[in-house]
Amino acid sequence: MRTYFKYGVIQGDLESVKEGTLRLWFTLTLALLFLNATAQDTLYINTGMWEQSADTMLVLRFNSENIFDTSNVAISMPSNSTQSLTVINLDSFDHEFSIGGITEFVEAISSGDTTTFDLPSQPMGTYRYYTSDERGLLLGANGVLKVGLDESLEQFHWNLVDWMPERMDSVANGNEVTWGEPYVPRYFSINSFTYPHTPLDANGYVAVNLGETCLISIVNNGFMDHVLHFHGFHVEYISSTMQADRVGWIKDTVPLHMGEGVTLKLIANQTGIYPVHNHNLIAVTNSGFYPGGMLTLINVAP
Numbered sequence: 001m002r003t004y005f006k007y008g009v010i011q012g013d014l015e016s017v018k019e020g021t022l023r024l025w026f027t028l029t030l031a032l033l034f035l036n037a038t039a040q041d042t043l044y045i046n047t048g049m050w051e052q053s054a055d056t057m058l059v060l061r062f063n064s065e066n067i068f069d070t071s072n073v074a075i076s077m078p079s080n081s082t083q084s085l086t087v088i089n090l091d092s093f094d095h096e097f098s099i100g101g102i103t104e105f106v107e108a109i110s111s112g113d114t115t116t117f118d119l120p121s122q123p124m125g126t127y128r129y130y131t132s133d134e135r136g137l138l139l140g141a142n143g144v145l146k147v148g149l150d151e152s153l154e155q156f157h158w159n160l161v162d163w164m165p166e167r168m169d170s171v172a173n174g175n176e177v178t179w180g181e182p183y184v185p186r187y188f189s190i191n192s193f194t195y196p197h198t199p200l201d202a203n204g205y206v207a208v209n210l211g212e213t214c215l216i217s218i219v220n221n222g223f224m225d226h227v228l229h230f231h232g233f234h235v236e237y238i239s240s241t242m243q244a245d246r247v248g249w250i251k252d253t254v255p256l257h258m259g260e261g262v263t264l265k266l267i268a269n270q271t272g273i274y275p276v277h278n279h280n281l282i283a284v285t286n287s288g289f290y291p292g293g294m295l296t297l298i299n300v301a302p
């Protein structure tokens with residue numbers, strides 16, 4: 001009798017545990033589906049100071065919280081579908097949110113406002129997002145938009161920007177920018193890092209294991225063309241917003257026009273530490289001193 005009773009209790013408990021587990025599983029699945037359907041990033045436009053060797057510059061950045069970080073955040077979305085984005089503009093000026101290559105897409109982001117809008121549907125690739133107003137352009141509110149990239153592969157991104165402190169100071173102080181004068185940038189950064197600090201950047205420093213394949217999303221958010229030279233590896237073009245005929249090419253030198261977005265595939269087929277650097281000598285300096293600027297490393301562990 002006692003045994004039967006005990007059995008009954010255990011049986012009852014098991015049923016309720018099973019039921020509870022099922023209910024929990026069902027709820028979680030629904031929650032995940034809901035999250036997936038409403039996947040949404042929130043970006044803050046923050047102001048802050050960016051310190052380089054000989055200059056401290058007022059800059060603007062897209063960060064994932066209302067605390068200033070020197071690197072702009074990368075956004076990901078699936079290909080051929082829209083995705084909601086919320087931007088909170090904490091700068092005291094209005095801005096225009098734009099995406100490279102889509103001339104008709106401009107979203108006004110008023111100062112102090114929270115704006116939610118849909119990012120446009122685009123084919124697989126790497127695109128630049130940026131602020132197309134003068135202040136946003138010069139102070140560096142811009143980043144990498146990854147669309148439909150293979151998430152089973154390790155991913156890195158390089159947001160290339162060149163900086164001329166005089167022009168930045170002009171716009172920061174509300175003065176007219178003299179666009180006609182010679183362009184003499186003094187800093188050249190990858191995700192706002194300049195060599196020798198680029199290895200501190202987890203998004204840009206390519207650390208992988210032997211045999212792994214990774215994707216590198218690159219955008220040129222600067223005011224000049226840039227050319228990257230890879231040591232140790234040949235990389236394959238997966239996408240390009242301006243030179244689509246290069247998709248499939250396997251090369252060790254990758255030129256990027258102003259505003260271009262490129263996706264590269266790198267197969268880590270040998271161990272060691274290899275540099276990747278801008279092939280234009282001025283772009284591997286900090287305030288005129290070599291080596292600096294756009295120089296980072298690929299580190300393949302055995």
Ligand SMILES: [Cu+2]
Nearest residue numbers: 229230231277
């Ligand atoms: Cu080289």
